[in-house]
Amino acid sequence: MPVDRSRDSERISDPWLDEHADLLQAGLTVLDFGCGNGDDSLELVERGLQVVAFDQSLASLRHARQRVPGLRIVRGDMRDPLPFPNASFDRVVASLSMHYFTWEQSIRLAAEVSRILKPSGWLICRVNRVGDVNFSYAAGREIEPEYFEVGPGHFKRFFTEESLRQMLEPAFVIDSIVPRVSTRWKKEKQTLVARATPRA
Ligand SMILES: C[S@@+](CC[C@H](N)C(=O)[O-])C[C@H]1O[C@@H](n2cnc3c(N)ncnc32)[C@H](O)[C@@H]1O
Helix, strand or coil, X not given: CCCCCCCCCCCCCCCHHHHHHHHCCCCXXXXXXXXXXXXXXXXXXXXXXXXXXXXXXXXXXXXXXHHCCCCEEEECCCCCCCCCCCCCEEEEEEECCCCCCCHHHHHHHHHHHHHHEXXXXXXXXXXXXXXXXXXXXXXXEEEEXXXXXXXXXXXXXXXXXXXXXXXXXXXXXXXXXXXXXXXXXXXXXXXXXXXXXEXX
């Protein structure tokens, strides 16, 4: 069912989840992982899912809860063990949030996301793509291959299809990885979108 976005004047993210409506049935539990201002949380609640929003930023979590009354919020750092039991969620939706980490942290993070998904669950994530020059690709010092310090203490990773596969594959069976071009802050944004299920 299409979502009514007429009230959604704050949206900064493009409606990328429309392409994943087949996995976003009402009633499912979903973690909006790195929720930011809550664009996806709002959309997922409107689709009838039971949403928990996770972020390290208290300001973002508070803002998201203002937009989405009653939204469950959890503050935490993706670099730490995630504060959820095994098999907590039917879905994890991660928009532009799983690309800030060293390779070692990224592999650990993928394992943690897999752990908190039910065996029948799905991860739907999108990450920066190599070449995304409008959003700091190759800016600053390269710390690891395709991982840059883009500002003091501010890091970004950019993925190829191959490197995204290598990050997810130890913990997930990958269904698809698809390049996507969208608009963010009025600029072209290049991403890779992955759909994956936890490895048994
Ligand atoms: C580019 S924003 C994306 C926000 C939103 N998902 C969207 O698509 O508009 C990245 C989000 O990831 C969060 N984030 C970055 N590093 C994090 C970490 N180590 N732990 C938890 N959240 C983190 C940021 O606070 C921010 O809200």
